[in-house]
Amino acid sequence: xxxxxxxxxxxxxxxxxxxxxxxxxxxxxxxxxxxxxxxxxxxxxxxxxxxxxxxxxxxxxxxxxxxxxxxxxxxxxxxxxxxxxxxxxxxxxxxxxxxxxxxxxxxxxxxxxxxxxxxxxxxxxxxxxxxxxxxxxxxxxxxxxxxxxxxxxxxxxxxxxxxxxxxxxxxxxxxxxxxxxxxxxxxxxxxxxxxxxxxxxxxxxxxxxxxxxxxxxxxxxxxxxxxxxxxxxxxxxxxxxxxxxxxxxxxxxxxxxxxxxxxxxxxxxxxxxxxxxxxxxxxxxxxxxxxxxxxxxxxxxxxxxxxxxxxxxxxxxxxxxxxxxxxxxxxxxxxxxxxxxxxxxxxxxxxxxxxxxxxxxxxxxxxxxxxxxxxxxxxxxxxxxxxxxxxxxxxxxxxxxxxxxxxxxxxxxxxxxxxxxxxxxxxxxxxxxxxxxxxxxxxxxxxxxxxxxxxxxxxxxxxxxxxxxxxxxxxxxxxxxxxxxxxxxxxxxxxxxxxxxxxxxxxxxxxxxxxxxxxxxxxxxxxxxxxxxxxxxxxxxxxxxxxxxxxxxxxxxxxxxxxxxxxxxxxxxxxxxxxxxxxxxxxxxxxxxxxxxxxxxxxxxxxxxxxxxxxxxxxxxxxxxxxxxxxxxxxxxxxxxxxxxxxxxxxxxxxxxxxxxxxxxxxxxxxxxxxxxxxxxxxxxxxxxxxxxxxxxxxxxxxxxxxxxxxxxxxxxxxxxxxxxxxxxxxxxxxxxxxxxxxxxxxxxxxxxxxxxxxxxxxxxxxxxxxxxxxxxxxxxxxxxxxxxxxxxxxxxxxxxxxxxxxxxxxxxxxxxxxxxxxxxxxxxxxxxxxxxxxxxxxxxxx
Numbered sequence: 086x087x088x089x090x091x092x093x094x095x096x097x098x099x100x101x102x103x104x105x106x107x108x109x110x111x112x113x114x115x116x117x118x119x120x121x122x123x124x125x126x127x128x129x130x131x132x133x134x135x136x137x138x139x140x141x142x143x144x145x146x147x148x149x150x151x152x153x154x155x156x157x158x159x160x161x162x163x164x165x166x167x168x169x170x171x172x173x174x175x176x177x178x179x180x181x182x183x184x185x186x187x188x189x190x191x192x193x194x195x196x197x198x199x200x201x202x203x204x205x206x207x208x209x210x211x212x213x214x215x216x217x218x219x220x221x222x223x224x225x226x227x228x229x230x231x232x233x234x235x236x237x238x239x240x241x242x243x244x245x246x247x248x249x250x251x252x253x254x255x256x257x258x259x260x261x262x263x264x265x266x267x268x269x270x271x272x273x274x275x276x277x278x279x280x281x282x283x284x285x286x287x288x289x290x291x292x293x294x295x296x297x298x299x300x301x302x303x304x305x306x307x308x309x310x311x312x313x314x315x316x317x318x319x320x321x322x323x324x325x326x327x328x329x330x331x332x333x334x335x336x337x338x339x340x341x342x343x344x345x346x347x348x349x350x351x352x353x354x355x356x357x358x359x360x361x362x363x364x365x366x367x368x369x370x371x372x373x374x375x376x377x378x379x380x381x382x383x384x385x386x387x388x389x390x391x392x393x394x395x396x397x398x399x400x401x402x403x404x405x406x407x408x409x410x411x412x413x414x415x416x417x418x419x420x421x422x423x424x425x426x427x428x429x430x431x432x433x434x435x436x437x438x439x440x441x442x443x444x445x446x447x448x449x450x451x452x453x454x455x456x457x458x459x460x461x462x463x464x465x466x467x468x469x470x471x472x473x474x475x476x477x478x479x480x481x482x483x484x485x486x487x488x489x490x491x492x493x494x495x496x497x498x499x500x501x502x503x504x505x506x507x508x509x510x511x512x513x514x515x516x517x518x519x520x521x522x523x524x525x526x527x528x529x530x531x532x533x534x535x536x537x538x539x540x541x542x543x544x545x546x547x548x549x550x551x552x553x554x555x556x557x558x559x560x561x562x563x564x565x566x567x568x569x570x571x572x573x574x575x576x577x578x579x580x581x582x583x584x585x586x587x588x589x590x591x592x593x594x595x596x597x598x599x600x601x602x603x604x605x606x607x608x609x610x611x612x613x614x615x616x617x618x619x620x621x622x623x624x625x626x627x628x629x630x631x632x633x634x635x636x637x638x639x640x641x642x643x644x645x646x647x648x649x650x651x652x653x654x655x656x657x658x659x660x661x662x663x664x665x666x667x668x669x670x671x672x673x674x675x676x677x678x679x680x681x682x683x684x685x686x687x688x689x690x691x692x693x694x695x696x697x698x699x700x701x702x703x704x705x706x707x708x709x710x711x712x713x714x715x716x717x718x719x720x721x722x723x724x725x726x727x728x729x730x731x732x733x734x735x736x737x738x739x740x741x742x743x744x745x746x747x748x749x750x751x752x753x754x755x756x757x758x759x760x761x762x763x764x765x766x767x768x769x770x771x772x773x774x775x776x777x778x779x780x781x782x783x784x785x786x787x788x789x790x791x792x793x794x795x796x797x798x799x800x801x802x803x804x805x806x807x808x809x810x811x812x813x814x815x816x817x818x819x820x821x822x823x824x825x826x827x828x829x830x831x832x833x834x835x836x837x838x839x840x841x842x843x844x845x846x847x848x849x850x851x852x853x854x855x856x857x858x859x860x861x862x863x864x865x866x867x868x869x870x871x872x873x874x875x876x877x878x879x880x881x882x883x884x885x886x887x888x889x890x891x892x893x894x895x896x897x898x899x900x901x902x903x904x905x906x907x908x909x910x911x912x913x914x915x916x917x918x919x920x921x922x923x924x925x926x927x928x929x930x931x932x
Contacts, residue, residue, distance in 0.1 A: 090114050092141035094134065096207075098511050098524040100503060110525040112138075112468075114145060114409045116518045117447030120438060122463055123512075124455045124483060125472025130510035132157045133534060134470060134527045135414065135451055139372065142412050143221040144213075148363035148370040149412035150396065152389060153225075156378045156537030158416055162223045162546050163533040166215040168204075170197040175545065176535040196533070203529035214531045221370040223550050225543050228351065228388045229380055233543040235354025236375070241266075241391045242291075243300040247402050255401035260291040262394030262433040267306075269429035270387035271338045276427070282327050283335055286310065289318060294602075303343045303352070304709070305601045311336040312606040333606075357391060359399035363411055379540045382420075389421060390429035396446075397433055406445030413437075413446060419454040422462055431459075438465040455479045460486025469515040473507045480504050487515065496521075599923070600643050600706030604911070607710065608717035612908030614649055615698040616929040618642060622915050625926040640916040642705040642928060646714045648673035648682070648723065649910035651692055652731035655901040661739050661748040663895065669731040674912070678712040680719035684730045690931040694906060701911060714909050724907045732902045739893045744886040745769065758890065766887035773879045781872035785865050792861035799854030806847035809840065816840040 091111035098105055125131035139161060142149055151158050165172035174193035182192040204210075227233035241263055245256060261278050264287045268276060278284045290309045294301050301309075311332055318326040342348050355361070362373045375392065377385050396413060403410065415421070421430050434448075441448060442465075450466070452458060456479060469487055474480045480501065488495050495515070500522060503513050507524075514523045538546060607613045620628060622639055654667045672689035676682055701707075713719040740749045740758045745765040749758045913928035 090145070092138060092145075093528060094137055094141070095510075095512075095525045095527040098526045100506055100524050103506075103508075105526045110514075110523065112141075112514075112516075113518070114142070114147065115407065116468055116516060117409050117412065117449065118407065118442045118445055119467025119517065120441070120448040120450070120465060121468035121470065122466045123449065123451040123470045123472075124453070124474070125470075125512070126453050126475040126479070128509060129453075129472035129474075129507075130512070130527050131451060131453065131472050132160075132416075133510065133530050134472070134512060135416065135449065136161060136532055136534070137528055137530045138449070139412070139414065140217055140531050142409075143223075143370065143372055144217055146220060146370050147409055147412060148221070149372045149414055150359075150362060150392070151372060151374045152392070152413075152415045153374050153376045154378060154385065154417045156376060156539065158374045158414075159225055159376060159538040159543065159546055160532050160534050160536075161372060161374060162225065162549055163535055164214050164218050164531050165197075165200075165533065166211050166218060168197050168201045168211060168214075170194040173197050173200075173533060176533060176538075176542075178536065200529075200533060204531065207529040209529065209531060217531050221372050222365050223372050223374070225374045225376050225547055226355070227376050227379065227540065227543060229347070229384055230540060231350055231354070232379070232540045233376055233547055235350055236388075237354045237356050238351050238388075238391055239302050240356035240358050241395055242302055242306065244295040244298050245398055245402075249296040249298075252401070255398065256295060257288075257292065258401075258433075258436065259394050259398035260288050260295070262390055262397065262430070264288050264291065265429040265432070266387050266390030266394065267339070269390060270342060270383060272383065274383075274386065274428060285318065286313065286327050286332070286335075289313070289315065299602060303339070305603055307336050307339045307343065308601050308603040308605050308707075308709075310339060312604060314603060357395050359395050376540070376543060378537070386421070386429050389415075390433065393430050393433040393437065397437055400437070400441060400444045400446050403444045403446075405443050408445055409447050410445030411447070412449060413441075414449045414451070416451050418450045418452045419457060422450070422459050423457055424459040424461070435462050438462060455483040455486070458486065460489055464489055467517040469513075471504055471507070471513045471515070472511070473509065474504065599916070599925075600645075600708045602704075602706060604644070604701065604707045605710040605715075607909050608715060608720060610717060611720045612906070614906065614908060614910040615644075615701055616647075616649075616910050616912045617696060617698045618702055618913040618928040620915075620928050620930045622917070622926070624930070625915050625928055628930055629926055638918045640918055640923065642702050643708060643914045643916050643925060644701055644705055644911035645674075645708045645914060645925075646710055646909050647912045648676050648714075649692075649906055649908060650684070650724075650727040650731075650904070651906040652728065652735075652902055652904050654731060654735040654897045655903075656737055656750070656895055656897055657901070658739075658895060661741065661750075661893070661895070663739060663748070663750050665737070665750045665752060667735055667737060667751075667897075669734065671727065672910070672912075676713055676723075680713040680716075680723045680726075682723065682726070684727060685734065692906065697910075702913065705913070706916075707911070710909070720908070724904070727907055728902060728904055731904075732897065732899050735897045735902060737895050739895055741891045741893050742886070742889055743891065744889055755890075759887070762887040762890065766883040769886075770880055770883035773883070774876055777875050777879055778872065781868055781875065785868050785872075788861050788864050788868070792858060792865070795854055795857045795861060799851060799858060802847060802850035802854050806844065806851045809844035809847040812840050812843070 090113060092114055093109055094112050095110045096105045097108040097110055123131055123135055125134075136158070139149060139151070139158075151161070153159065163176055170190070170193040173196045174189060177189050177192045177196065179189055182189050185192070187195070204214075225233040226236050228236045228238070245252075245259070247256070249256060261284075264284050265276070265278065267287065268274070268281070268283055273281070273283055276284055278288070287306070287310065290306060290313060291301060293314050294305075294309075311329075313323050313332075316323060363371055365371060375388070377388060380388065393413075421428055422434055423431070437446070437448060450463070455474065460482075463486060471483065471487075474483065483504075484497055484500060487500070488497055500513070500515075503522060503524060507513065510527045512525060512527065514525060515521075516523070649672055651668065651670045654669065656663055656665050656667065668691045669684075670689045670691050671682075671684045671687045673682055673684075673687045713723065737751045739751075740753065740755070741747070742762050742765070745762055747758075747762050747765050749761060753761070914925040915928050917924050917926060
């Protein structure tokens with residue numbers, strides 16, 4: 086029993102006497118590298134045999150991953166070195182005790198005594214139980230529940246650490262298993278990876294990410310399903326191979342899983358990381374029990390497929406080994422390895438049955454239903470342990486499968502007879518390494534077989550092993566656990582020099598990154614723009630007006646969705662000589678989820694559409710599209726609302742001088758408009774001055790003509806008057822001389838009077854002309870005064886007119902309001918880690 090490589094499974098059973106001999110059955114642990122199949126009906130002792138095998142593995146520091154569909158393997162944690170009734174009491178079935186007419190305390194005392202005697206009969210001392218307790222860490226995991234230790238499936242989607250180029254085949258197999266599991270979870274089971282377009286699409290998404298060293302998570306996978314990071318699949322365009330509408334349906338199906346509150350327990354807890362599930366940080370082996378009894382059939386298939394894919398991926402990174410490195414135990418294989426259908430985990434299990442041997446990974450598959458099993462797949466199993474079967478049909482089906490696995494080296498008749506005689510806890514072992522079949526009876530197990538435990542009991546079960554306290558034996562020194570061989574650490578993937586080449590260093594990825602590397606698909610019919618990253622980190626930091634002390638580290642760019650709207654409004658009015666455009670631009674960073682926006686609160690500078698980027702910056706992250714960005718109806722409503730707002734707010738003021746008929750739009754300043762008015766007034770003033778002056782000048786010219794004529798007449802009158810005066814004087818002189826000469830004549834008197842009259846008349850004409858001239862000059866003077874006043878009035882009136890400025894509001898016609906841009910714009914932000922905290926600085930700015 087102390088043989089380091091042997092498992093003590095029981096004692097040889099003599100079929101001729103139907104008694105157990107004293108000869109122990111010691112099973113070589115390394116024989117498990119060719120795998121084992123355990124078959125037996127309920128009550129055959131199958132569970133005891135398998136738990137005993139796992140106890141032996143733990144005592145020899147062999148880690149194990151255990152799949153428990155029914156809850157029996159939880160008993161692996163019920164080992165009580167002191168065998169005290171108080172240890173057993175919490176796990177006693179109260180209903181069974183009551184049916185037997187016993188109290189729980191009485192049943193606990195009897196059970197403790199039964200276990201003590203049973204172990205003594207099989208030569209197992211309490212020290213061996215203590216060694217078992219210290220040999221490994223036992224823990225129950227409950228995928229999809231926090232009753233036990235929860236398991237996060239996200240690690241299954243992360244890029245493996247091994248290089249893609251040198252491990253393509255390995256990683257593609259892991260991808261196939263992971264994708265099959267995911268599709269099984271959404272109801273797409275029994276699919277052909279070569280024919281299923283869903284499988285092909287998701288597999289290519291995984292390969293695209295992993296080949297570049299990028300991790301995936303469910304959110305990223307859903308986004309890339311809707312917007313694949315490649316344009317073709319095979320020779321066909323993606324949209325031809327898998328239309329966008331159908332991809333959206335698949336993405337929605339996957340999203341329904343992620344959105345379900347119950348699914349949150351699948352992404353919290355210990356990562357599905359095989360090395361850490363096989364060994365603790367300090368190198369202690371682990372026996373990790375995956376309790377899946379609480380899951381529905383689809384969820385079970387999903388988890389088992391993921392687990393086997395993770396195991397296979399880890400296994401492929403190990404060096405070859407002929408010794409047993411780890412155990413993978415499946416307590417009920419029924420339904421997971423059927424002969425015809427193809428459930429998600431089947432292909433991975435088949436590959437591991439063929440290839441795990443080379444890596445020292447042993448698989449143990451147990452079932453109580455030997456009929457619906459793919460025995461051809463089990464032909465790779467080197468050890469068969471057969472217990473009591475329920476029907477002859479079960480026996481014949483098993484013999485058919487076993488005969489195929491034995492390659493003809495089997496006496497079917499003998500095996501038939503032996504199987505027919507099997508009783509409880511008696512098994513027939515067929516080991517290709519040890520010759521013909523062997524009958525043996527299983528030993529008493531060190532763990533208390535309480536039967537299947539429920540999910541509600543698991544928290545207390547894990548608590549037994551959570552405290553880390555050292556159990557001591559009464560009157561007995563504690564038995565220290567065996568030191569873990571140095572090779573065992575390498576066996577779990579912790580080796581310093583792995584068999585595969587080391588992976589190139591991957592770009593750092595923040596566990597809580599605020600975005601995805603995949604740009605989310607915008608709703609159908611919604612325009613999409615990419616704002617340029619026109620601010621460097623230093624410029625963004627200065628623009629923020631903040632300063633940060635301590636260590637800063639840039640972590641790349643993050644694009645966040647914003648609402649971008651730009652409308653141009655044309656104003657055309659011939660009366661006002663108006664032909665101009667006005668822009669309405671809004672950039673809404675955090676719109677209301679309902680799409681209610683006061684656009685006037687989010688003004689932005691006019692954008693040249695050619696300044697927008699065609700593609701985002703390489704390696705950038707993208708924030709998720711949430712409401713209202715993800716809602717086509719809300720986006721459409723906002724677009725219409727923005728157009729209406731641009732129409733309602735689109736108004737310009739025209740400066741007008743109705744007197745001068747001068748108009749100017751908003752592009753003309755007040756000073757320039759006044760200058761325009763002054764120039765127009767000057768021109769019109771000058772024209773009117775010229776016209777007015779001409780009018781007065783004509784009047785003056787007319788009077789001046791008359792004046793000149795009158796002056797000529799005056800000159801003539803004065804000449805005539807002088808002549809008349811001389812004639813009159815001559816006549817007077819003649820008369821005087823005639824008087825003195827005595828020659829008086831009436832005729833001369835008459836002539837003298839006539840001359841006098843003519844002289845007076847000539848004088849009167851002179852006076853009249855002078856009066857007329859004076860009047861003409863007065864008229865000219867008066868007209869010139871009137872002219873000056875009129876010109877002054879003209880000047881003043883036009884000066885006043887140049888200052889008569891009115892403002893007229895012009896509104897556009899709705900047909901003249903056109904949308905240049907409206908939709909979702911991706912705005913870049915610099916991600917900066919400052920003293921361990923990530924901040925975001927806008928990487929886009931407007932002058």
